[in-house]
Amino acid sequence: MSEKRAKEILKWKYVKPYDFYNNDLNDESLQEFLENPYFAVVDQDDELFGFFCVGESAQVPIGNQVGAYNEDMIDIGFGMKPNLTGQGNGFEFCSLIFRCVQENYDKKDLRLTVATFNKRAIHLYGKLGFVKKMAFDTDSAEFITMVK
Numbered sequence: 007m008s009e010k011r012a013k014e015i016l017k018w019k020y021v022k023p024y025d026f027y028n029n030d031l032n033d034e035s036l037q038e039f040l041e042n043p044y045f046a047v048v049d050q051d052d053e054l055f056g057f058f059c060v061g062e063s064a065q066v067p068i069g070n071q072v073g074a075y076n077e078d079m080i081d082i083g084f085g086m087k088p089n090l091t092g093q094g095n096g097f098e099f100c101s102l103i104f105r106c107v108q109e110n111y112d113k114k115d116l117r118l119t120v121a122t123f124n125k126r127a128i129h130l131y132g133k134l135g136f137v138k139k140m141a142f143d144t145d146s147a148e149f150i151t152m153v154k
Contacts, residue, residue, distance in 0.1 A: 012039035
């Protein structure tokens with residue numbers, strides 16, 4: 007992840023209800039992207055398509071308090087450029103990320119954390135072989151973990 011690409015991602019704005027995933031471009035957010043395992047996903051023209059992260063950066067912190075991350079798995083988080091969402095790109099995008107993670111990290115089960123309102127994502131993850139594991143609440147949303 008380069009600083010230029012991290013800044014671009016942090017400026018992305020999603021439409022409601024996905025605006026839940028909007029970030030702010032500030033020093034703390036930029037530091038998160040540059041000092042942790044975040045990776046840019048680019049298209050054939052080297053244009054930013056999305057990103058993914060692995061490990062603790064892919065977890066919702068309160069999930070640790072309720073045991074959502076007790077099992078030894080690889081946590082994955084990701085985001086797609088807002089104007090590319092909802093156009094049938096998700097299956098290929100996620101498949102590419104999962105292949106990359108499985109090729110470059112320990113051969114462990116994969117785990118995603120997703121807000122329960124995001125039915126579109128949950129449906130996609132099911133098609134990709136993930137099953138619901140655990141639900142937990144935060145002040146801002148309800149989440150589920152899904153594993154494969």
